[in-house]
Amino acid sequence: MLDISDLHVEVGGTEKLHDINLHIGEGETHILMGPNGSGKSTLLKAIMGFGGYTITSGSIVFRGTDITRMPIHERAHLGIGMMFQHPPAISGLKLGKLLAATSHHGNEALEALAQTVNMEKFLTRDTNVGFSGGEIKRSEVLQLKVQQPDFLMLDEPESGVDLENMSLMGKEIANLLEKDVHIVNRRRSGLIITHTGYILDYLEADQGHVMINGQIRCHGNPREILRVVKEKGYGECLRCKQM
Amino acid sequence: MSALQTDVGDIERLSEKDRERLALTGLEVGMQNRCGSFFQIDQNVIQTTCGAEGIEMIPIKAALEKYDWVKDYYWNAVPRDKDKYTQYLAKQENPQGLVVIAHEGVKVEMPLQACLFLRDEPVQHVHNLFIAREGSEINIISGCASSWQKERGAHIGVTEIYVGKGARVTSTMIHNWSPGISVFPRSATVIEEDGTFLSNYVCMQPVKKIDMYPTARLVGKNAVARFSSIVVATPGSILDLGSRAILDAEKTSAELITRAITTGGTVISRGHILGEKDGTRGHIECKGLILKDGVIHAIPEIEGTLTGTELSHEAAVGKIARNEIEYLMARGLSEEEATATIIRGFLDVKISGLPAVLQEQIDAAIDQAESGF
Numbered sequence: 001m002l003d004i005s006d007l008h009v010e011v012g013g014t015e016k017l018h019d020i021n022l023h024i025g026e027g028e029t030h031i032l033m034g035p036n037g038s039g040k041s042t043l044l045k046a047i048m049g050f051g052g053y054t055i056t057s058g059s060i061v062f063r064g065t066d067i068t069r070m071p072i073h074e075r076a077h078l079g080i081g082m083m084f085q086h087p088p089a090i091s092g093l094k095l096g097k098l099l100a101a102t103s104h105h106g107n108e109a110l111e112a113l114a115q116t117v118n119m120e121k122f123l124t125r126d127t128n129v130g131f132s133g134g135e136i137k138r139s140e141v142l143q144l145k146v147q148q149p150d151f152l153m154l155d156e157p158e159s160g161v162d163l164e165n166m167s168l169m170g171k172e173i174a175n176l177l178e179k180d181v182h183i184v185n186r187r188r189s190g191l192i193i194t195h196t197g198y199i200l201d202y203l204e205a206d207q208g209h210v211m212i213n214g215q216i217r218c219h220g221n222p223r224e225i226l227r228v229v230k231e232k233g234y235g236e237c238l239r240c241k242q243m
Numbered sequence: 244m245s246a247l248q249t250d251v252g253d254i255e256r257l258s259e260k261d262r263e264r265l266a267l268t269g270l271e272v273g274m275q276n277r278c279g280s281f282f283q284i285d286q287n288v289i290q291t292t293c294g295a296e297g298i299e300m301i302p303i304k305a306a307l308e309k310y311d312w313v314k315d316y317y318w319n320a321v322p323r324d325k326d327k328y329t330q331y332l333a334k335q336e337n338p339q340g341l342v343v344i345a346h347e348g349v350k351v352e353m354p355l356q357a358c359l360f361l362r363d364e365p366v367q368h369v370h371n372l373f374i375a376r377e378g379s380e381i382n383i384i385s386g387c388a389s390s391w392q393k394e395r396g397a398h399i400g401v402t403e404i405y406v407g408k409g410a411r412v413t414s415t416m417i418h419n420w421s422p423g424i425s426v427f428p429r430s431a432t433v434i435e436e437d438g439t440f441l442s443n444y445v446c447m448q449p450v451k452k453i454d455m456y457p458t459a460r461l462v463g464k465n466a467v468a469r470f471s472s473i474v475v476a477t478p479g480s481i482l483d484l485g486s487r488a489i490l491d492a493e494k495t496s497a498e499l500i501t502r503a504i505t506t507g508g509t510v511i512s513r514g515h516i517l518g519e520k521d522g523t524r525g526h527i528e529c530k531g532l533i534l535k536d537g538v539i540h541a542i543p544e545i546e547g548t549l550t551g552t553e554l555s556h557e558a559a560v561g562k563i564a565r566n567e568i569e570y571l572m573a574r575g576l577s578e579e580e581a582t583a584t585i586i587r588g589f590l591d592v593k594i595s596g597l598p599a600v601l602q603e604q605i606d607a608a609i610d611q612a613e614s615g616f
């Protein structure tokens with residue numbers, strides 16, 4: 001599904017990601033962990049193609065298409081979608097209008113979708129303006145439910161979400177990733193950034209990676225990585241041989 | 244239906260292009276969704292008709308003859324010698340324009356339309372009086388436009404609006420001029436106790452110059468005024484706009500809201516609220532979007548003279564944030580689509596209390612302009 005080779009990314013004139021290699025197969029979900037500021041969100045934004053995240057060398061291939069230099073919306077059309085850690089607040093643009101502009105759904109269908117994540121009251125509010133932490137996450141999940149991407153990048157889906165909503169979000173994300181479909185037939189893949197690993201209570205992940213100082217240091221079983229980080233901190237991963 | 248003067252034939256003889264231009268300002272030639280209509284081309288009133296009980300629409304000369312008291316409202320809110328434009332108008336022997344009278348307690352939601360069309364003459368002048376007597380409610384949509392063939396000209400208009408006790412007037416003005424036309428509206432409103440005045444102004448098309456600074460004087464307790472303006476300055480256009488509210492009675496309040504876009508022209512957005520009585524509140528909000536190099540100059544002024552007044556303002560001018568565009572692109576919109584969607588949101592000032600037909604008119608004017616962004 002996604003093949004990243006020898007990727008180097010610069011932000012504001014300094015290299016933030018060094019020599020990233022990552023392969024995510026069809027139907028797989030991967031977890032990305034790492035200390036604050038290590039470059040996790042930067043990697044997601046580089047995959048999505050944001051300006052300001054300059055790829056100086058290396059390549060990103062999605063389902064056989066080299067997307068390294070492709071504009072953002074074309075990547076979205078190919079099936080890449082992202083939940084933002086800090087989405088912008090867009091004053092004046094109602095969430096309902098945003099959803100209508102980005103989909104072919106009618107108002108009724110959008111309202112029904114909004115209800116599934118308790119967001120129906122937010123359709124008439126300015127997008128992300130004054131949304132609480134949990135509301136922002138639900139708004140992001142709603143947008144992804146409308147978009148239905150095949151490759152889902154989630155930047156800290158748990159942060160700021162209360163327990164009740166976490167179970168709702170967990171199930172919705174599992175659905176988006178077609179977790180109910182057998183791996184052989186599953187076509188959707190995911191890359192999920194998490195600090196706590198709570199999302200693993202709702203879905204199985206196939207692989208975990210640890211990013212430190214702009215490099216992916218460890219790969220392995222996600223639960224094992226989570227356990228090591230919980231017990232020994234990221235120092236242990238620094239000792240991992242870089243792959 | 245009291246058709247004092249109707250010559251729809253004249254309207255039908257307008258060219259297709261001109262009729263389209265007029266439609267964008269809200270003129271409904273067939274009068275669907277309108278309960279009254281006034282139409283003046285240059286200095287000729289070609290239609291005055293009103294089907295609503297208790298509402299009168301009369302050309303100004305006839306109104307001054309019909310009711311003795313109308314003269315008390317004539318050149319009252321706006322002084323004759325205010326500036327050279329009012330002086331020019333005061334000199335006219337043959338004043339044209341519309342008087343709307345909403346009699347006591349009469350409430351009509353369906354809008355009355357007043358259309359002013361500049362076609363052949365160099366200058367069009369008009370003097371309007373909107374008088375809403377105690378407890379009445381009216382919606383007036385004024386559309387002003389010039390013929391597509393009209394290269395140069397000027398429009399000078401005085402509008403005096405009187406909102407009686409507990410009355411409510413919604414005045415929506417949509418302009419659709421041409422690059423060589425200069426426009427000098429001079430208008431003022433007096434609002435009595437518990438009265439509400441809502442003024443909406445939309446100008447999304449090229450014009451040479453618009454110069455106006457409507458004033459509302461809130462003279463009765465609990466009176467409310469709200470001015471909302473949505474404007475686009477295209478290259479070569481100078482929009483010198485403002486609105487002023489004088490909170491001259493206890494517990495009066497005013498809100499002045501502006502959304503301005505420049506695609507190369509100049510917008511000067513003035514605003515002034517003067518709080519001089521106890522329990523008064525006022526807020527000015529101006530947001531400007533610079534799409535192409537041009538000028539947006541916000542000059543909000545708030546002036547309080549006692550502890551019992553609370554006034555604030557908020558102004559922001561800038562371009563569309565890159566991360567907002569990219570956010571929408573990540574959802575699949577192209578850069579152009581994302582930009583248009585954000586602009587659309589920026590201009591989406593929902594004006595509470597506005598009848599749906601008027602909101603649709605404003606939306607249509609925005610849609611029309613949007614294709615040019």
Ligand SMILES: Nc1ncnc2c1ncn2[C@@H]1O[C@H](COP(=O)(O)OP(=O)(O)OP(=O)(O)O)[C@@H](O)[C@H]1O
Pocket residue numbers: 011012016034035036037038039040041042043052085
């Ligand atoms: N636009 C930018 N301009 C300047 N520095 C940036 C920019 N974006 C990211 N950085 C820097 O790059 C580094 C990596 O940031 P990134 O957001 O990828 O971290 P992260 O791993 O997602 O951290 P967190 O767990 O706190 O979300 C940080 O030091 C950050 O300050």
Ligand SMILES: [Mg+2]
Pocket residue numbers: 040041042085155
């Ligand atoms: Mg991050």
